[in-house]
Amino acid sequence: MKTKNRKKITTSKKISVNGCIFTLIRSDRKTVSVEINPNLGVVLRAPSVISDSEAIEVIRKNSSWIASATERQQKKKPRKEPTPDEVLDLKAKAKAIIPERVKVFAALMKVDPTAITITSAKTRFGSCSGKNGLSFSYLLMQYPEPAIDYVVVHELAHIKHKNHGKGFYAEIEKYMPDYKDRRKLLK
Ligand SMILES: [Zn+2]
Secondary structure (H helix, E strand, C coil): CCCCCCCCCCEEEEEEECCEEEEEEEECCCCCEEEEECCCEEEEEEECCCCHHHHHHHHHHCHHHHHHHHHHHHHCCCCCCCCHHHHHHHHHHHHHHHHHHHHHHHHHHCCCCCEEEEECCCCCCEEECCCCEEEEEHHHHHCCHHHHHHHHHHHHHHHHCCCCCHHHHHHHHHHCCCHHHHHHCCC
16 A cells, blocks of 8 residues: 555645735645745745634734845846746736725726726736726736836726826826836836
8 A cells, every 4th residue: 555645735825914915835844934936926835734814923923024035036137937837826816916906096096997807918017998998917916016006006097098198197196106116116
């Protein structure tokens, strides 16, 4: 009888702590580790027995380390092409985060997008259709949250202004005075 090939069970889920999303990967391991993955963001690897609230506690305790490690990571260039597994995670993250951020800013800006679509666009992070349907590339998830929010506000501003004129940027600035700094994060 074979006992060596015990099947390893690994599960991955997204958990939100104070609006920040991290990936919790539970597997057959004994220790807990926190890492900043260039494509997935904050990843907590933990034994399968850990509860969600224990995982959140670990993230909270390490929040200052996570903030500085994330900043260091973001300064490293170039960004690597995500692997197929990372693509799946990025898409899941986009579906979890984008509609929520659109809802927050749409209420603030008093605009009403007709649809929110997650795309695989490589050349642009977002777009706004003539009918005010918004699209966002999952690749946006490789960027920090202030940059993600900038793209959300940018596309929402297109509901009122279908151009990149002065009125358009004035509208963005009204809700996001630091938008120029945020935009730099996308480069
Ligand atoms: Zn635009």
